Amino acid sequence: MKMTEDLKKAYENMKTGVITAGGFLGNDERLLVDIIESDEEKIRSLNINLQDYIKKIRYLFEKGKEAFEEPVTIDNKWLIKVDEARGHLPCPFEDGIFRKVNLRIKNLNNNEELLITELSLHLIEKHHFFQGKGSPFRVEPEKLKKVLEE
Amino acid sequence: MNTILAASFLIGGLSAVLAALIVVVDGIVNNYGEVKIDINNGKKELKVNGGASLLTTLSEQGVFIPSACGGRGSCGACKVKVLSDIGPILPTEAPLLEEDEIKQNIRLSCQVKVKSDIAIEIPEELFSAKIFKGVVEKINDLTYDIKEVKIKLIEPNEIEFKAGQYMQLVIPPYEKINEYTQRAYSIASSPSQKDSVEFFIRLVPGGIATTYVHKYLKENDQMELVGPFGEFYMRNTDADMICVAGGSGLAPIKSIVADMFERKITNRNVWLFFGARSLKDLYYVDFFQDMEKKWDRFHFVPALSEPEPQDNWKGETGLITDVLGKYFKEKMDQNTPKEGYLCGSPGMINACIKVMTENGISEDKIYYDKFA
Numbered sequence: 001m002k003m004t005e006d007l008k009k010a011y012e013n014m015k016t017g018v019i020t021a022g023g024f025l026g027n028d029e030r031l032l033v034d035i036i037e038s039d040e041e042k043i044r045s046l047n048i049n050l051q052d053y054i055k056k057i058r059y060l061f062e063k064g065k066e067a068f069e070e071p072v073t074i075d076n077k078w079l080i081k082v083d084e085a086r087g088h089l090p091c092p093f094e095d096g097i098f099r100k101v102n103l104r105i106k107n108l109n110n111n112e113e114l115l116i117t118e119l120s121l122h123l124i125e126k127h128h129f130f131q132g133k134g135s136p137f138r139v140e141p142e143k144l145k146k147v148l149e150e
Numbered sequence: 151m152n153t154i155l156a157a158s159f160l161i162g163g164l165s166a167v168l169a170a171l172i173v174v175v176d177g178i179v180n181n182y183g184e185v186k187i188d189i190n191n192g193k194k195e196l197k198v199n200g201g202a203s204l205l206t207t208l209s210e211q212g213v214f215i216p217s218a219c220g221g222r223g224s225c226g227a228c229k230v231k232v233l234s235d236i237g238p239i240l241p242t243e244a245p246l247l248e249e250d251e252i253k254q255n256i257r258l259s260c261q262v263k264v265k266s267d268i269a270i271e272i273p274e275e276l277f278s279a280k281i282f283k284g285v286v287e288k289i290n291d292l293t294y295d296i297k298e299v300k301i302k303l304i305e306p307n308e309i310e311f312k313a314g315q316y317m318q319l320v321i322p323p324y325e326k327i328n329e330y331t332q333r334a335y336s337i338a339s340s341p342s343q344k345d346s347v348e349f350f351i352r353l354v355p356g357g358i359a360t361t362y363v364h365k366y367l368k369e370n371d372q373m374e375l376v377g378p379f380g381e382f383y384m385r386n387t388d389a390d391m392i393c394v395a396g397g398s399g400l401a402p403i404k405s406i407v408a409d410m411f412e413r414k415i416t417n418r419n420v421w422l423f424f425g426a427r428s429l430k431d432l433y434y435v436d437f438f439q440d441m442e443k444k445w446d447r448f449h450f451v452p453a454l455s456e457p458e459p460q461d462n463w464k465g466e467t468g469l470i471t472d473v474l475g476k477y478f479k480e481k482m483d484q485n486t487p488k489e490g491y492l493c494g495s496p497g498m499i500n501a502c503i504k505v506m507t508e509n510g511i512s513e514d515k516i517y518y519d520k521f522a
Contacts, residue, residue, distance in 0.1 A: 068498035
């Protein structure tokens with residue numbers, strides 16, 4: 001995959017202070033295309049069905065919203081909590097605008113935890129972008145698997 | 151070697167010339183001269199240098215429009231009604247404007263540039279919003295994820311506000327955050343306490359402001375605040391008040407209840423429903439239970455959605471909306487006029503509005519602040 005003009009523009013939007021104060025890249029100095037390809041490879045090697053995971057996360061988002069931002073136990077497997085802050089964030093790929101909604105998921109069987117936002121979910125689903133290493137909202141594929149599957 | 155040096159000087163010189171050119175062009179292109187801003191049909195008229203955003207221009211003149219994102223065009227809080235023609239809605243505004251707002255020529259003041267004379271309409275209360283300098287007097291853990299922060303006001307040293315309103319805390323740069331950020335929090339203290347303000351701040355994972363407050367802010371730190379803002383306050387009627395709060399949404403309700411009691415507005419029935427997951431998420435229970443003893447028309451109903459066995463919880467259990475519905479049918483007088491006051495998550499508020507309208511409160515009598 002090449003760094004197309006669209007990817008270059010998205011990369012600029014991901015830098016610190018453009019859309020969010022912390023940016024989407026953390027301390028990852030790789031090209032955007034390399035970050036995406038490396039995580040796609042990781043997803044393949046872990047045998048993750050991304051569409052199933054996304055469906056599961058959307059389900060947990062809905063359940064969390066129904067609990068009015070209080071923590072809630074779902075299916076005796078996850079303790080989740082949704083937080084919503086004032087405002088919206090545009091996607092750095094410029095294909096949508098998202099409310100600032102965070103979902104914290106804790107797998108009660110192994111105590112593994114994950115923080116994911118509605119924008120993060122869109123970035124993973126549509127762009128296979130899990131964010132750069134060191135980004136506060138990076139979703140590690142291994143962590144994703146541990147939290148959702150085990 | 152000489153060639154390399156010459157090339158370096160040449161590139162450096164060219165860069166300097168280009169930079170100077172950009173400054174000159176910017177000065178010419180963005181120099182709109184003196185322009186007039188008419189506020190509320192002549193109530194206030196400002197003469198300003200054009201070129202900056204309406205939000206920035208107004209704040210430089212001491213008129214503060216609420217803004218929770220520092221002018222990035224992401225929060226949608228800085229909407230103003232523009233009465234003059236300033237051109238079409240910008241792509242950066244469109245996602246944050248409802249259709250009826252566009253029809254009324256509501257614009258995002260952080261995105262609109264002041265290029266010529268402009269007439270706007272803003273709530274009169276905004277004239278009294280100011281920048282306050284303060285010092286953190288006390289930080290107290292209310293729960294494992296909610297802190298109570300008390301800020302003593304230094305300059306100006308007193309504040310006037312209506313119970314239920316909010317202020318914006320100015321968060322300084324820290325760690326990798328290299329710019330100032332503003333976030334809105336409801337005032338929890340009573341308006342009678344003029345020399346300081348208190349806030350309940352819940353830690354939002356990844357939140358710039360709440361992380362700063364929970365992990366970095368210390369007693370005796372200096373802090374800036376802007377405000378007061380907001381349309382969430384007690385309406386002066388005789389209707390029963392049905393208040394519902396979740397999490398840090400208790401802050402404005404606490405301010406309203408304390409204010410009513412202090413001003414002896416105790417002739418109204420007030421029901422306060424406070425929803426939490428388990429006992430460790432509840433706070434200020436003693437305060438409200440004490441209020442119940444002193445004020446016979448005040449009723450406090452805490453409810454837990456998932457009490458722990460060790461909580462030995464004897465109170466109401468279930469989602470706060472279910473408890474609210476039950477009380478409407480079983481405990482409240484069906485024949486009195488009622489108003490709703492809600493503060494919490496958008497989901498909780500939407501669900502409470504549904505329960506309240508199903509139980510006879512019209513939507514225009516339900517007041518809410520979706521973000522505590």
